[in-house]
Structures are given as structure tokens and as C-alpha cells.
Amino acid sequence: MDPDLDPLEHVADLFTRILLERQAQEAREPVVPPRDPESLRDVLDLELPNKGQCLETVGRRLRDLVRHTPTTASGSFFNQLFGGREPASLLGETVAAALNNSMYTYKVAGAQVLVELELIKQMGLLVGFDDADGVFTPGGSLSNLTGMLLARDRARPRLRAEGFSGPRLRVYTSKDSHYSVAKAVTLLGLGSENLVRVAVDDRGRMVPAALEEAIRADVAAGHEPMMVNATAGTTVLGAFDPLDELADVCEDHGLWLHVDGAFGGSAVLDPDQADHLSGCGRADSMAWDAHKLMGAQLSCSVVLVRERGLLARSLDENASYLFQGDSDELNPGTRSLQCGRRNDALKLWTLWQSLGNEGLAKRLAGFRSLALHAAKIVQEAPDLKLVREPEFLNVCFAVDGVSAENLCAELTDRGLAMVGYAMVDGEAVVRLTLVNAQADENDLKLLFKRLRKVAAELREAALMRAAS
Numbered sequence: 001m002d003p004d005l006d007p008l009e010h011v012a013d014l015f016t017r018i019l020l021e022r023q024a025q026e027a028r029e030p031v032v033p034p035r036d037p038e039s040l041r042d043v044l045d046l047e048l049p050n051k052g053q054c055l056e057t058v059g060r061r062l063r064d065l066v067r068h069t070p071t072t073a074s075g076s077f078f079n080q081l082f083g084g085r086e087p088a089s090l091l092g093e094t095v096a097a098a099l100n101n102s103m104y105t106y107k108v109a110g111a112q113v114l115v116e117l118e119l120i121k122q123m124g125l126l127v128g129f130d131d132a133d134g135v136f137t138p139g140g141s142l143s144n145l146t147g148m149l150l151a152r153d154r155a156r157p158r159l160r161a162e163g164f165s166g167p168r169l170r171v172y173t174s175k176d177s178h179y180s181v182a183k184a185v186t187l188l189g190l191g192s193e194n195l196v197r198v199a200v201d202d203r204g205r206m207v208p209a210a211l212e213e214a215i216r217a218d219v220a221a222g223h224e225p226m227m228v229n230a231t232a233g234t235t236v237l238g239a240f241d242p243l244d245e246l247a248d249v250c251e252d253h254g255l256w257l258h259v260d261g262a263f264g265g266s267a268v269l270d271p272d273q274a275d276h277l278s279g280c281g282r283a284d285s286m287a288w289d290a291h292k293l294m295g296a297q298l299s300c301s302v303v304l305v306r307e308r309g310l311l312a313r314s315l316d317e318n319a320s321y322l323f324q325g326d327s328d329e330l331n332p333g334t335r336s337l338q339c340g341r342r343n344d345a346l347k348l349w350t351l352w353q354s355l356g357n358e359g360l361a362k363r364l365a366g367f368r369s370l371a372l373h374a375a376k377i378v379q380e381a382p383d384l385k386l387v388r389e390p391e392f393l394n395v396c397f398a399v400d401g402v403s404a405e406n407l408c409a410e411l412t413d414r415g416l417a418m419v420g421y422a423m424v425d426g427e428a429v430v431r432l433t434l435v436n437a438q439a440d441e442n443d444l445k446l447l448f449k450r451l452r453k454v455a456a457e458l459r460e461a462a463l464m465r466a467a468s
């Protein structure tokens with residue numbers, strides 16, 4: 001390396017090399033075979049040194065580390081609800097890291113705050129909030145927590161000052177909702193026993209009549225219903241709770257309606273799928289992860305609030321050493337759970353600039369068509385059984401005579417594919433999620449070929465064991 005090279009040029013050069021090497025690795029080795037942590041510690045130079053190392057050495061160690069890191073951007077990654085790599089988002093993320101602003105005030109983040117405000121406005125309009133308030137958070141879990149905090153503070157305006165008193169505040173969510181809802185209930189001091197899990201129909205959608213019944217029973221028992229968490233895109237089945245009907249129930253009982261659209265919020269981007277969120281504009285708050293279906297680098301989540309001022313009412317504390325000048329509107333720190341906060345908005349802005357509304361719609365439509373294609377493959381395969389028609393982008397299926405857990409582990413261990421499993425109707429099934437723009441029909445075909453071959457081998461091995 002040229003000794004006269006400016007350190008930043010050196011860093012840029014190292015970054016380019018690492019990125020291109022990673023891309024080549026993804027093509028060569030779409031799944032990095034897992035290793036146990038002890039053997040990984042042996043091959044990696046993880047120890048923190050006494051003496052500082054030159055950038056070339058740091059870069060070498062970093063490259064080793066990258067080579068052994070699981071791949072989430074290849075066409076064989078079908079695991080959780082994110083995946084792939086959008087170049088424009090990576091660009092925004094890298095620049096945001098280089099700029100190193102903290103998003104609490106206009107004073108230190110300036111134009112970046114305007115980017116965040118523009119995104120909140122546009123995302124709000126898309127879901128039917130005419131003049132949305134909102135803030136970027138570190139993920140859907142925190143966006144859900146924020147929505148629930150506002151609901152709690154509306155139900156008990158004196159709680160922040162005096163602490164809890166009075167009847168139990170009750171939160172309603174479907175049996176299939178994400179675990180972050182249960183976590184938020186305990187974090188906010190509401191008590192896990194006050195989370196009421198409402199029944200779902202055979203498609204995994206909350207049943208409004210069951211909700212109504214639960215609310216009435218709680219009122220009769222002297223409890224105080226507080227909020228409904230509706231899920232737009234459940235984690236396992238991808239189901240959308242019927243938002244309009246739930247909004248009716250909430251209106252009748254004066255309850256806060258929060259929509260957990262961490263996964264499915266992005267459906268509004270595709271005119272053919274936007275109906276899933278019909279009624280969303282009647283909600284009070286909503287969580288929407290751009291790092292899932294939109295393809296923004298992790299993490300990138302927004303909590304949107306229909307009524308302005310409520311975020312600040314729950315979160316604005318006096319900090320004269322921080323909030324100096326500029327209106328509160330321009331100081332997002334007055335609306336955030338965090339103090340120092342990284343810039344998660346820029347990577348979404350660069351992504352949106354690059355794809356445009358049309359490109360985002362195409363992205364979502366492409367996922368849906370892949371999901372339908374996967375479901376067709378499953379239906380036509382004699383050894384696979386589709387356990388539900390795909391509601392959205394999740395394809396859940398059982399594999400003849402093979403445990404989904406073993407099958408998924410085997411696929412990853414052999415470096416063939418990363419796919420997850422989940423419980424449906426009390427049975428572990430493969431849960432394939434089509435959310436990775438790097439994966440196309442050929443990847444899907446290859447996945448099923450490999451999956452069925454490994455399944456056949458597992459069945460064969462089980463037969464041999466039984467016979468011996």
C-alpha cells in the first residue's frame with residue numbers, strides 16, 4: 001500500500017476491496033457454512049491489541065471476519081424477513097456513517113433532518129395519515145413500543161408524573177402477532193397478564209367479533225381497555241388483520257389503534273397489494289420497517305403517528321444543553337426514545353431516489369409473484385404440502401416424513417440455502433419468505449431441487465436407522 005495514501009483514501013480503497021470480495025464470495029459460496037464459535041475464534045484474530053495496528057492490518061483482519069460472516073445478500077437467503085443488498089441504499093448508509101451526524105437536532109444534522117421529515121411525510125401520506133408525525137427508530141420492535149407508549153399516555157395522562165394507579169390497562173393483539181408486542185407490554189409496566197391474545201381465523205387474521213367479546217368481558221371485570229395492536233403482515237403466515245373492522249371496534253370503545261406494519265406496511269407501495277392496508281389511515285400509529293421489504297440496509301424503521309404533538313408529549317424532556325434554538329419540529333430528538341441517534345433516513349432516501357415509486361411497486365409485485373410461484377411448486381410436488389394459501393409473501397409447507405427443523409439445519413450446514421421454520425397449527429413447517437430481490441425464479445427452482453433432495457436423503461437415513 002502506498003505510504004503517502006491519505007487514510008480516508010485508504011479506507012475507501014479497503015471498503016471497495018472488501019465489498020467486491022464479498023460479492024465474489026456470494027457468487028461462489030451463496031451460504032457460508034456455519035461453524036461453531038470455538039473453531040471460529042481459533043481462525044479469527046479477535047483479540048484487542050495493546051498497540052494500534054496500521055490500517056492495512058485492520059483491513060486484513062476485517063476481510064477475514066467478513067469471509068466468515070453469514071451471507072444475507074445472496075440468492076440463497078430466504079430466512080428472515082429481510083435480505084439482499086440494494087446498492088443505492090448501501091451508498092446512503094455509507095455516506096451517513098461517514099458524515100456521522102446525530103439526528104437529535106437540526107443544529108448538528110441540518111439537511112439530514114429534512115430528509116427524515118420528508119420520508120415521514122411521504123410514508124404517512126401513503127398509509128393515509130394526512131399530516132403524519134413520526135420518527136425513525138432502531139427497528140419494528142421499538143416502533144411498536146413507541147406506539148404503545150403513546151396509547152398508554154393517552155389512556156392515563158397523569159401516569160408519567162404519578163406512576164400507575166387505577167384499573168388494569170388492557171392491550172389486545174392477535175395470537176399470531178410478533179413477540180415485540182408482548183415485550184412492549186412488560187417494558188411499559190402494563191403487565192404481561194394484561195396482554196389479551198385474540199383469536200385468529202383460518203387465514204391468521206384477528207377476528208373482530210372475538211376482539212369485541214374480549215373487550216366487553218374486560219369492561220365487565222372492571223378492567224380498562226387501552227389499545228389494539230393490529231398486525232399488517234404477520235411474521236409466520238403474512239396475514240393482514242382487517243384494519244377497517246378493527247378501527248370500527250376501536251372507535252366504538254375509544255381505543256388506540258396501532259398497526260404493526262413492520263413487515264407488511266410496504267404493501268402500500270404496490271397498487272395491486274395496497275388493499276391489504278385498507279383502513280390504515282384510521283389508525284393512531286403505525287410501525288413500518290423499510291429494512292424488510294423495501295430493501296434498505298438494516299436497520300431502518302419508522303413509527304408514524306396520525307396526530308401531531310403526541311410523540312413530543314410522551315418523549316420530550318427538558319434538556320437545555322441539547323435542544324438549543326430551532327423549532328421542536330426540526331429537532332427530532334424531542335420525539336425519540338433515544339438521545340444520540342444514527343441517521344437511518346439517508347439510506348432510505350437514496351434507495352427511493354434510485355428505485356422511485358415505480359421501482360418500489362415493481363419490487364413488491366416481484367416478491368408476490370415469486371411467492372405464488374413457490375406455492376405452485378409446492379402444490380405440484382408430491383412430497384410437499386402447502387399448509388396455507390400464501391396471504392402475502394410467506395409460503396409455509398410441510399415436507400413428507402421430515403422434520404422442518406432438521407431439514408432447514410441440514411440445508412444451511414451443507415451450504416445449500418438458508419430457510420427458516422415456524423409453528424403452524426402446532427406443527428413445525430418450513431416458512432419460506434420471498435423478500436430478497438437478489439433471489440429470482442432460478443434461485444427458487446434450485447432451492448426446491450436441493451430441499452427435496454436433502455429431504456429424500458433424510459428420509460432414507462431415517463429408514464436405515466429404523467432397519468438397523
Ligand SMILES: Cc1ncc(COP(=O)(O)O)c(C=O)c1O
Nearest residue numbers: 081139140141178233235262263
Ligand atoms: C410483524 C412484525 N413486527 C415487528 C417485528 C420486529 O421488527 P424488528 O426486527 O425491526 O425489530 C417483526 C420482525 O420480524 C415482525 O415480523
